[in-house]
Amino acid sequence: MKQYMRACASILIVTFVIACVNIPVIYGVAPVQPDAATSSPIIAVPEGNITPAAPINNAVPAPAGTVASPVSTVALPPSAPAASSAALTNVTLAKNAEIFPLYLNDRMIQGENSREDYFFEVAKSRKVLPGSYIDIYFGHSLMLLPKTSTLTVLMDDVPIGAIFLNETNHEKTLLRIDISNYLASPGFHKLSFQAHMEFANNVCMDPNNAANWMVVYKESTIHLNLDKSYDSADLTWYPSPFFEKGSQQPLQSIIVVPDDIEQTEFVAAARLVQFFTSQAQSTRINVPIFAESDLTDVMLANNHTIWLGRTGHWKERGKLVEDTYRKQADPAIQAQGLIAIGASPWNAALSGMVISGTNEELLSALTILTEETLYTQLQGKSTGIMPGLKKTEIQPLVNPGKVNTISFEQMGYNHINIGGRVDVNTTINYNLPNYLDVEDGAKLTLGFKHSKSIEYGQSVLTVKLNGVPVDSHKLSEATSDSGLIEVNLTQDVIGNSRTLALEISVHFANSSPEQNQGCIDPNLIGNWVVIDKASTISYTPVDRKAFNLQAIPYSFIKNGHWNDVTFLLPDKFSSKELNTAMTLIGILGRNAVDTTSLTLTKTSAAGLKDLLRGRNIIYLGTAKDLPDFMNGFPDSSVVFKDNKMTSNTKNIELLSELQSSSALIQLSKSPLNENKTLLVLAATSADRQNSLSEALTDPIVNDKITGKFVVIDNLNKIHAFPEEPAPPKVLAKPKVNQVSDFLNGQNKLALDGSIFVIIFLAVGMLVVSIIWIARKRKRG
Numbered sequence: 001m002k003q004y005m006r007a008c009a010s011i012l013i014v015t016f017v018i019a020c021v022n023i024p025v026i027y028g029v030a031p032v033q034p035d036a037a038t039s040s041p042i043i044a045v046p047e048g049n050i051t052p053a054a055p056i057n058n059a060v061p062a063p064a065g066t067v068a069s070p071v072s073t074v075a076l077p078p079s080a081p082a083a084s085s086a087a088l089t090n091v092t093l094a095k096n097a098e099i100f101p102l103y104l105n106d107r108m109i110q111g112e113n114s115r116e117d118y119f120f121e122v123a124k125s126r127k128v129l130p131g132s133y134i135d136i137y138f139g140h141s142l143m144l145l146p147k148t149s150t151l152t153v154l155m156d157d158v159p160i161g162a163i164f165l166n167e168t169n170h171e172k173t174l175l176r177i178d179i180s181n182y183l184a185s186p187g188f189h190k191l192s193f194q195a196h197m198e199f200a201n202n203v204c205m206d207p208n209n210a211a212n213w214m215v216v217y218k219e220s221t222i223h224l225n226l227d228k229s230y231d232s233a234d235l236t237w238y239p240s241p242f243f244e245k246g247s248q249q250p251l252q253s254i255i256v257v258p259d260d261i262e263q264t265e266f267v268a269a270a271r272l273v274q275f276f277t278s279q280a281q282s283t284r285i286n287v288p289i290f291a292e293s294d295l296t297d298v299m300l301a302n303n304h305t306i307w308l309g310r311t312g313h314w315k316e317r318g319k320l321v322e323d324t325y326r327k328q329a330d331p332a333i334q335a336q337g338l339i340a341i342g343a344s345p346w347n348a349a350l351s352g353m354v355i356s357g358t359n360e361e362l363l364s365a366l367t368i369l370t371e372e373t374l375y376t377q378l379q380g381k382s383t384g385i386m387p388g389l390k391k392t393e394i395q396p397l398v399n400p401g402k403v404n405t406i407s408f409e410q411m412g413y414n415h416i417n418i419g420g421r422v423d424v425n426t427t428i429n430y431n432l433p434n435y436l437d438v439e440d441g442a443k444l445t446l447g448f449k450h451s452k453s454i455e456y457g458q459s460v461l462t463v464k465l466n467g468v469p470v471d472s473h474k475l476s477e478a479t480s481d482s483g484l485i486e487v488n489l490t491q492d493v494i495g496n497s498r499t500l501a502l503e504i505s506v507h508f509a510n511s512s513p514e515q516n517q518g519c520i521d522p523n524l525i526g527n528w529v530v531i532d533k534a535s536t537i538s539y540t541p542v543d544r545k546a547f548n549l550q551a552i553p554y555s556f557i558k559n560g561h562w563n564d565v566t567f568l569l570p571d572k573f574s575s576k577e578l579n580t581a582m583t584l585i586g587i588l589g590r591n592a593v594d595t596t597s598l599t600l601t602k603t604s605a606a607g608l609k610d611l612l613r614g615r616n617i618i619y620l621g622t623a624k625d626l627p628d629f630m631n632g633f634p635d636s637s638v639v640f641k642d643n644k645m646t647s648n649t650k651n652i653e654l655l656s657e658l659q660s661s662s663a664l665i666q667l668s669k670s671p672l673n674e675n676k677t678l679l680v681l682a683a684t685s686a687d688r689q690n691s692l693s694e695a696l697t698d699p700i701v702n703d704k705i706t707g708k709f710v711v712i713d714n715l716n717k718i719h720a721f722p723e724e725p726a727p728p729k730v731l732a733k734p735k736v737n738q739v740s741d742f743l744n745g746q747n748k749l750a751l752d753g754s755i756f757v758i759i760f761l762a763v764g765m766l767v768v769s770i771i772w773i774a775r776k777r778k779r780g
Contacts (some may be wrong), residue, residue, distance in 0.1 A: 098248055100222040102191075107216045109195050113421065118191045120222060121246030121281075125237050128183040129225040134191065136175040140165045140214035143199045151175075151214065154192040155182040165197065165214060172217060179222075186229070191222065233351040234341055235378035238369070241351050242304050243276050250280045253304035253353075255289040258313040261578070264359040265309055266567075266600040268366045270585045272308065274595070275370035277586035284697040287582040292318050294575040300346040307354045310362060311337070320345060325354045329382035337361030337385030339368065339378075357385050364389035391594060398433050399559065400543045406430065409533040418506065419451070419528030425505040430537055432498050433591070435544055435557050441494060442539035444487040444502060447532030451508075452480045454527060458509030461485075461529070466501050468493050475506075475529075489537075504531060548723060549667050550706050553588040555677050556616055562589065562598045564676075566615040570625035571604035576689040577620045580681060583693045584618065603627055613672045618679045622686055623664075630678065633671040637709040637721075638664060643684050645711070652721050658711045663688045665695070666709035691716050 102118050109116055122128060138151065146166030153161045153175070161177045163169070183189060197212040233241050242253035255272070257265055273287050290299075292315050300317075307314075307321050314322060325340035337357020344350040355365045365385045368374045398404045408416070411430055418424040432438060444463065459475040461483075471487040473479075494500065508527040544554035556565050569577050589595070601611055603625055619626060623640035632639035637649045644659045663683040670676040683689045691712045695701050704710070704718040711719045 098222075098224045098226055100224070100248060101218070102220040102222065103216065103218050106218050108213060109193065109216065110210075110213045112197060112212055114195050114197075116193045116216065119188055120191070121188050122183060122186045122224070122226075123240065123245040123247070124186040125229055125240030126186070126226045126244060127229040128180060129227055130180045131225045132180045132183065132223060133176055133178045134222050135220060136177070136193075137172060137217035137219045138169070138175060138214060139172045139217070140170050140197070141199065141211050142167075142170050143211040144170075144214075145198045145200070148196070148198045150196050152194040152196075153177055154190075154194060155179055156190050157192065158182065165195075180225075183224075234381050235339070235375075235383060236380070238341075238353075238375055238378060239276070239279070242306055242353060243279065245279055246281070248282075250282075251276055251285055251287065253288075253306050254299065255287065255306045255308060255582070256292055256295065256318065257289065257578070258309040258318060259291045259293050259315065261291070261600070262310065262313070262359075263600055264362055265313070267595045267598055268355070268362045269308055269582060270589065270595045270598055271366040271370055272306070273582045273586045274589045274592060277590045282699075283587065283590060284699060284702065285583070285586055286693055286697045287579060287586055289578050289582045290575045291578065297346060300344065302347070302350075304350050305344060305352045307352065307356070308362075309356060310359060311356045314356075321352055322354050322356050325352075325382065330384075333382065333384030337365060337387065338382060339365050339385060340382035342381060358387070360387045361385040367391045398436060398541055400436060400541050403538055403540050405536050405538040407533065408531070408535045413533055415533050416504075416531040417528060418504075418531070419508075420525065421508075421527060422510075423505070423507050424527070424529070425503055426531065428502040428504070430500045430502070432500070433541070433560070435554050435559065436541035437544045437546070438494055438539050439491060439542055440540060441491040442489040442500065442537055444489055445536045445538070446483075446485050446487065446504070447535045448479070448483045448529055449532075450475055450480055450483070450506075450529040451526050452477070453510075455509040460507045462505045462507075463487050464503040464505065465489050465493050466495075466497055466499075467503070489539075500537065502537075547667070548707055549665065549710065552667070552679070556588055556618070556679070557592055560591065560593045562592055562595060564597050564615050566599045566601050566612060566617050568601050568603060568612070568617055568619045568621075568627075570621040571602050573602075573621065574686075576686070580620050580689065580693050580696075581618075583696055584620075584681070587696060609672055612670070614676070615670075616677045616679075617670060618681070620681050620692075621683075622689070623682050623684050626680070626682055629671050630680065633668075635668040635671070637666050637668065640682070640684070645684055649709075649721070654711065658713055658719060660684050661688060661714040663691045663695075663712040664709060665692070665705060665712070668708065688712075688714070 100120050107116060134153070136153065140149070144165050146164055149165040151163055151165055152159055160179065160182055161175070163175065169175075193216060195214055197214065199209055199211040228237075228241060230237055239245075242251075244250050244252055255269060257269055261269075269289065273289075276287075277283070277285050288303075292309075295317060305321075307318055309318060311322070322338075324345060325342045326334050326338060328342055329338060329340055339353070339355055341351060341353045344352045355362065355369070357365060364387055367389050368378070368383075368385070371391070408428060411428070413428065416426050416428075418426050446463065448461070450459075454475065456476045457474050460472055461475060462472040463470050470489060470493060471485070473483075473485050475483070489500070506529050510527070543558070544551060546554070556563055567581050569581070585598075589598075599615075601608070603621075605611060608627065609629065617630075619630060623631075623643060623645065626640060630636075632648055637647070637652075638645050638654070639648045645654060645662060645664060646659060647654045661684060664680060666680045666682075668678050668680075670678045681692050683692065694716060695705065695712055695718060701716075701718055704720055706720045707723045709721065713719065
């Protein structure tokens with residue numbers, strides 16, 4: 001009996017000690033992370049091998065005022081502005097020259113071997129003339145070895161120039177290279193910077209040393225002398241010369257509409273503007289649209305023109321253009337709706353296009369001019385309009401509440417081949433539809449294959465989302481022919497970003513003894529990975545809920561369509577209001593598939609409140625023309641009175657400098673319907689209306705348009721005001737079933753102290769039972 005009791009006591013003591021020891025220890029243990037390899041910052045590398053460098057040209061300053069040689073460098077004094085490059089050549093830029101900035105900010109290039117690519121487009125309607133060149137402003141580390149550190153410049157992977165990185169160009173230096181002979185074909189072209197940088201004779205000891213760096217400054221530009229690639233403009237080249245793809249200023253025409261524009265003309269103009277902006281690289285284009293009477297002969301003599309209006313609605317100038325182009329058309333189509341191109345009556349070197357007909361014919365014409373399968377069929381100088389031609393119904397690719405899966409191929413990517421280096425990467429950008437949000441994260445399904453000549457288990461593929469690592473996987477023999485991984489992109493990493501920037505990085509390991517010493521051939525042809533174009537991103541979108549200026553175009557665009565939107569203009573509006581309206585339509589409706597529910601109404605319309613009650617409203621005009629029921633209502637942030645603006649918001653005051661000679665952009669609930677939205681773009685005076693279009697189209701200024709309202713002062717400075725902070729989001733504590741986890745034998749033993757309490761009590765009950773049974777037997 002004593003032996004039983006000693007044994008039971010020992011069990012109790014051991015169990016109690018384990019429980020006491022493990023409770024604090026287990027609570028303090030961090031969750032065991034998956035076996036994830038880390039990688040250093042990875043340099044983007046293009047497909048294929050690095051092209052051999054061109055012969056090195058020593059940096060020899062070019063005498064001021066001389067024609068730049070194919071490759072020349074000039075060291076700039078520290079105070080020299082970027083514009084000083086103009087003195088380096090006597091090349092005369094053509095009237096339609098284009099200057100493309102390479103980067104918005106200075107670009108740092110680091111590492112022993114690295115490469116940066118920049119893409120630009122030359123439209124098929126244009127050709128590059130002699131005198132085209134690139135200006136590269138660069139500088140580099142003083143520690144680079146001058147005889148082995150180089151910069152090579154390539155165009156479409158063909159070397160076009162190279163220099164040593166030495167003491168003559170370590171400070172800001174201009175490298176100018178003639179590129180006239182390298183852009184013979186239209187389409188996209190790739191400008192590349194290939195840098196090889198060494199800071200010590202034994203670079204193998206530390207090839208990624210921080211001393212290995214150079215900078216390409218934001219003043220760097222591409223200068224293209226351009227001309228049209230055809231002798232005479234006709235419909236075959238449409239949308240040229242009125243719109244040039246790839247241009248920094250793609251809309252190269254003014255749009256003319258009749259005075260007192262009608263609903264159909266407004267919708268037709270909106271469709272044309274949406275088409276143009278959807279083709280542009282920039283998402284914000286100022287649309288120069290004018291009522292016929294606001295035109296001057298000087299404007300007509302210096303611009304291509306598009307005349308869009310109902311037949312019979314034109315005044316003198318519009319009637320002149322329409323009659324002139326009709327007489328030049330085939331007699332069989334002269335009496336019907338017409339799309340025609342011809343020389344401008346005000347300048348024969350410029351072109352005009354007329355789009356005229358009945359209301360029905362106008363809408364058919366815009367279907368022709370905005371659908372690629374139709375306008376690419378056009379030929380000659382004119383075509384008749386087939387009435388009743390319907391726009392192809394395009395179903396939005398993304399619907400709220402349903403799982404949306406989009407492949408890399410649908411985003412415009414083909415199979416992506418990266419390699420030739422130890423560390424390589426590529427970035428896939430996906431922009432969320434502007435009318436939708438993501439609340440529950442997304443999933444990346446990544447298909448790939450890779451070389452079999454790498455060291456398995458040491459080579460690693462890493463995925464980053466918006467710069468944050470989200471997953472890493474070791475490459476193996478099993479993944480070499482067909483690898484597939486699924487990566488959860490959590491909501492906390494996505495955050496409020498409208499772009500999912502997926503960076504796929506690969507670190508290759510090779511078993512050569514040189515690599516073990518930190519020195520390897522930078523051009524390893526056996527290092528490659530191919531990302532499959534069938535890879536997908538999946539997520540379940542929801543309707544956008546944020547209600548502020550930065551959330552626009554929500555709620556004016558929904559599911560790819562205008563969401564019952566009315567543009568409200570003063571009774572006697574001018575081209576200023578039209579310009580702001582069409583500019584805003586181009587920004588908001590850039591990706592909209594139609595203009596069916598878009599309307600135009602004047603403030604003098606009978607029964608205005610009833611017309612607007614079920615609509616989302618955008619008011620454009622001056623403060624004095626703003627309807628009374630839209631001024632100073634409870635949800636309005638400001639009040640207009642006597643051409644002055646004062647605050648209607650708690651804890652916000654507007655000083656006298658903002659009360660007059662200013663403009664307002666305000667978002668609020670509609671005073672007629674709390675389920676609808678009102679956007680007001682109003683100026684205290686007519687001369688301040690242009691500042692609205694300027695603010696909408698300047699990308700730097702536009703980023704400051706936040707909150708519920710902003711005021712633009714007489715210096716065109718944006719004044720934004722803070723919103724009331726949203727209540728902090730409370731994260732629910734995850735539910736844990738420790739007993740189930742323990743019994744299921746999971747790979748990572750995560751035991752809570754309560755488990756030991758339960759075990760301790762169970763053992764105690766067992767000991768008591770044993771003692772009770774033993775005593776009972778002894779008595780028996």
